[in-house]
Amino acid sequence: MPAKILIVDDEENHRKTLGIGLRLEGYAVAEAADGEEGLTQLDNHDVDLAIVDLMMPGMNGLEFARRVRFEHPRTRVVLTSAYHLTERQLERAAAGVIGFVAKPYSLEELVGFLSRKLSQPPPAALSA
Secondary structure (H helix, E strand, O other): OOOEEEEEOOOHHHHHHHHHHHHHOOOEEEEEOOHHHHHHHHHHOOOOEEEEEOOOOOOOHHHHHHHHHHHOOOOEEEEEEOOOOOHHHHHHHOOOOOEEEEOOOOHHHHHHHHHHHHOOOOOOOOOO
């Protein structure tokens, strides 16, 4: 069964193009235009990994990652951005982020990264 990937990105062209590329690589893909829509997708479907743009209106990628960590702890999150993240920003999100890929990236580069991350065990659920 192919891994299920959720792409959360407000840039429609990027989201659609990436979705096509990942489907061609054999992944099952869902898309969301913002963080709230992404969380709704996660509430309704099992997702192995979410690829999330850092800079989005409303809920940004870091907030999305934090919410996923508590609401959907078995879903891995990879942030993407054309902006440089500081070490402190990455540390703050460490509980929910398993990776960061800088834009622009090639599909080949991203698929290799996803393959490595998906081969790792999913995060453990947080205890209350």
